[in-house]
């Protein structure tokens with residue numbers, strides 16, 4: 001059974017396409033107390049505004065992924081930067097494009113959580129159209145009679161290949177991010193892809209067969225040339241740009257002098273609260289960890 005939710009979130013590239021009457025609300029995002037009052041509906045389109053003739057499982061139509069949030073069902077659609085078919089439809093042509101990263105600055109508020117989940121589903125919808133094994137068009141697994149595996153009640157995003165009978169669950173790419181400290185200073189590096197003087201924490205994707213702790217230790221060793229101790233987990237964040245799950249750790253410097261790897265990182269140093277470089281955007285787990293450390297949130301190490 002294909003579910004057609006009442007509300008849809010539409011993404012184009014790294015933007016969320018917001019109904020024009022609701023874009024006004026977004027000026028509250030920078031105020032944490034006011035951001036809490038923004039509801040998911042502020043970025044949603046009613047299903048009657050979505051051209052259902054463009055949504056179908058066939059290969060030349062748009063795919064959407066269904067998810068539940070606060071007991072309501074939503075659909076997420078991700079369209080490409082250069083795609084203008086959907087957004088030329090009446091109503092949608094007046095959408096305001098708003099960068100998704102700016103919609104999550106209030107992380108971990110409910111609204112920010114909603115945006116990250118919706119973006120991840122939009123991404124999943126756009127990359128789960130065909131079976132990776134046999135190339136057939138995938139269909140919804142939920143309530144499909146041929147699916148023998150017992151699925152969770154809310155497993156709306158699971159896909160099924162009618163030909164080779166495989167099930168595909170939403171794909172995420174786990175990445176570890178570590179705040180490394182040495183007394184009151186934190187290790188910040190400038191990645192060659194970062195703008196200007198922006199510095200951030202050491203991070204990297206988990207490789208096949210690695211534990212999260214092994215990834216953390218390897219990345220710190222590779223990118224900064226140092227060893228750490230007291231490594232432990234702090235919190236995580238879905239980061240759907242395009243499909244990461246960021247797993248945040250904190251660790252204490254143990255030995256070695258920090259030096260950039262000159263491959264990904266071209267500058268790295270210890271920074272105290274009084275001499276910080278340009279930091280990652282608010283809303284990112286990197287910024288959350290940095291701000292928490294500066295505020296004394298990890299004083300017991």
Ligand SMILES: [Zn+2]
Pocket residue numbers: 131132133134135136161162163164165166
């Ligand atoms: Zn298949």
